[in-house]
Amino acid sequence: MLISPAFAQDAAGGGLALITQFAPLILIFAVFYFLLIRPQQKRQKEHKVLLSALKRGDRVLTAGGILGRVTQVKDGADEVEVEIAPNVRVSVLRQTIGDVLKPISANDTGAKS
Structure with missing residues (x-):
């Protein structure tokens, strides 16, 4: 046997392992977007309208x-x-x-x- 079983298993499940590695990062970005970035952009737009209506x-x-x-x-x-x-x-x-x-x-x- 020239190839060890560990290397053979890693090559077979490459696509699924890649998705499971990036899923938490995507989830964290989505949480940051909806809890921090989006409300701040909304507040900035409201403030701009408020200043233009002075x-x-x-x-x-x-x-x-x-x-x-x-x-x-x-x-x-x-x-x-x-x-x-x-x-x-x-x-x-x-x-x-x-x-x-x-x-x-x-x-x-x-x-x-």
């Missing part, structure tokens, strides 16, 4: 934690003018705006009527 009078929260009201939206530019205090206006980049806040109504303040 208008004068919106209350915004910047990435630095500053609350303010949009006073001027410059078309074609990445800058937005935000009033952070009475008569204090700053220019911020659109990308630094983290969220547009809902206006506070009298019913939401917690006061009992």
